[in-house]
Amino acid sequence: MRESQIMFLQYMTGLLVLVFGSFHFLLISFLAPTSDKVLYSYGGTGYTHVLVGGTLYYTVVKAVYSTLIWGSIFELLLTVLVFHIFNGFRIILSEQFQGERTEKFITYSLLVIALIIFIWGSRTIVLMLSGGV
Amino acid sequence: MEGLVLKGFGEVVKTVTFRIRRYDPEKPDLPKYMEYKVPVQRGMTVLDGILYIKEHLDPTISARYSCRMGICGSCGMIVNGKEKLACQTQVLELNKDLIKLDPMGNYGIVKDLVPDLTKLFRNHEKVKPYIIREEDRPTAEYLQTPEQREQYAMFTDCIMCGLCLSACPTSAADELYLGPQALAQAYRYLSDNRDLGFYERLNVIDSKHGVWRCHFSGACSEVCPKGVDPALGIQLLKELATVNMFVKHKEKGAVKGPDRKSVTEIL
Numbered sequence: 001m002r003e004s005q006i007m008f009l010q011y012m013t014g015l016l017v018l019v020f021g022s023f024h025f026l027l028i029s030f031l032a033p034t035s036d037k038v039l040y041s042y043g044g045t046g047y048t049h050v051l052v053g054g055t056l057y058y059t060v061v062k063a064v065y066s067t068l069i070w071g072s073i074f075e076l077l078l079t080v081l082v083f084h085i086f087n088g089f090r091i092i093l094s095e096q097f098q099g100e101r102t103e104k105f106i107t108y109s110l111l112v113i114a115l116i117i118f119i120w121g122s123r124t125i126v127l128m129l130s131g132g133v
Numbered sequence: 134m135e136g137l138v139l140k141g142f143g144e145v146v147k148t149v150t151f152r153i154r155r156y157d158p159e160k161p162d163l164p165k166y167m168e169y170k171v172p173v174q175r176g177m178t179v180l181d182g183i184l185y186i187k188e189h190l191d192p193t194i195s196a197r198y199s200c201r202m203g204i205c206g207s208c209g210m211i212v213n214g215k216e217k218l219a220c221q222t223q224v225l226e227l228n229k230d231l232i233k234l235d236p237m238g239n240y241g242i243v244k245d246l247v248p249d250l251t252k253l254f255r256n257h258e259k260v261k262p263y264i265i266r267e268e269d270r271p272t273a274e275y276l277q278t279p280e281q282r283e284q285y286a287m288f289t290d291c292i293m294c295g296l297c298l299s300a301c302p303t304s305a306a307d308e309l310y311l312g313p314q315a316l317a318q319a320y321r322y323l324s325d326n327r328d329l330g331f332y333e334r335l336n337v338i339d340s341k342h343g344v345w346r347c348h349f350s351g352a353c354s355e356v357c358p359k360g361v362d363p364a365l366g367i368q369l370l371k372e373l374a375t376v377n378m379f380v381k382h383k384e385k386g387a388v389k390g391p392d393r394k395s396v397t398e399i400l
Contacts, residue, residue, distance in 0.1 A: 004371075004378040007345045095307040095346060103341065 010087050013080040020077035027064065062128065071129040078121040086114040145172040149224055151182055153194060154235045156242050166233075167191070173224045179232065180208050180219035183246070195245040203358060206294030210246050211235040216296040216356040237299035252308075253295045256315035259337055262322060265330030275327035288321035288366055290359040297353035297363050309342040313353035313363035316344055320366035323373060339374045347371075 064070060093106045151169045169186045183196045198208040201220045208219040213233050224232065236242050241249035264275070297313040298304050304312050311319075319338050322328050338344045344367055353363040 002339055002378060003341055003343065003345050004339045004374040008375060008378060091346075094341060095303065095310070098307065098309045098342070 006087065010084060010091075013084040013087075016080040017077070017084055020073055020080065023073055024077060027070070065128050066131065068129065071125055074125050075122060078118065078125065082114050082118045082121070086110045143174060145174055146225060147173055147230075149173045149182070149229070150231045151186060152231060152233045153183075153186070153245065155194075155245055156236075157193075157244055171224075175225065177224050178220050179210075179212055179217070179222045179224060179227075179234070182224055182232070183219060183234070195243075195247050197247045204292065206292030206358075209237050209248075209294040209296045209299065211237060211299070216300045218294060218296070218358045221358055237295055239299050239301065239304045240295070248295065248299075250295055253293065253298055253312070253314060256298075256311045257293065257318060259311060260315045260319035260322070261330055261334055261337070262315075262318045264322065264325065264328050265333060266327075267329055277326055281326045284326075285321045285324040287361055288317050288324075290361050291318060291321075292359055294358065296356045296358065297361075300352040300356045302350050302352065303346050303348055307342060307346055310346045311338065311343055313347075313367065316347070316370055317353075317361060317363035317366035319344075320370050320373075323370070335374065335377060338370055339378075344370045344374055 065074070090107055090110050093110075094103050097103070097106065148170050151171050152166050153169065155163045155165065155167050157163050169190050171182045171185050171190075173182070178201075180196070180198055180201060183194065183198075187194050187196075196208065196210070196219070198220065199205040200207070203218055203221040206218070209216065210219055211217075211234070212219065212222055213227060213229060216237065219234075234246060236246045237248045240252060243249050266275075291314065293314065295314065297317075301310075301313055303310050316338060319334050323331060323334055347364070347367045349364060349368070351364045354361070354365065357363065
């Protein structure tokens, strides 16, 4: 691939990280407990708060994350994040360590690590889509 | 004109200490910096100060210079931490009692303040800094309107002093980076309507250590003594490379556009 094509992808994935990342954080803030959904119970040693319906309960979170739309968004977020991060590493390392062999080693090493992380992340998303653990 | 004397001219205004970076490959025990007291007169430049030291205090000191008027670009160095032409920097305007002189960064050093500019010329050569045409010998003048010349006029002011490459943070890390001088010159020829070397040059600039390694710190444009804006040239090159990223590069040729078409038709 030509460097301009790679850099175009780098900038585009940067923008997409912002878009999908915003969705991700918006979702978390919608799920977050609000004061009316938190029960406080006072005991002898202080107080604890208990989360109730519509909050960050595992089952609630799982129900949202198990939908195909959110699963797709997370898969896209994972894809653009992995590309953006590892291509960024490649650029930084190529600037620091020059030479054809060194640069090839950097590129392929990062490609392998990126693929492992991508597969592992995808596995988590697919597991969640298929009912979770 | 006889008897006309400029007021204050020739009088010693103050004494300034020049702290000069010393390096001699044949004298490894030379101290890193040496200090010299220089009587400063009005109108005295940093280069004048160096020449005063060479003539009166230490003849072993070495610096690169030629025209003494900011045209040849030979006397680039780091004056008090900033890249400047020594012949264009007035000592009194610096308003300091101590002037620290270092050779330009991102180059090797030949001796004292003399940098090894091999990298600068090598990179300049890589971008093919000349008009590329299909024909071997021109049969007529290549025509150009004043508006077409305006497209690249600023970049022709480059005197190849190398200050921009010295200030560039990417060049400090990436030895193979083409650098602001070469890239700005690449843009100068790419935007020249008489040039047909678009694809040839694009292969060079759109490479791993080409135009995309610029992180736009803008240091190159800040230090240019001729007011050239290499950072702008690099961003415009990025635009050119992006627009043509799916175009298959040929050996020779030009971008299709009204400017170049008109020239071909005229010829």
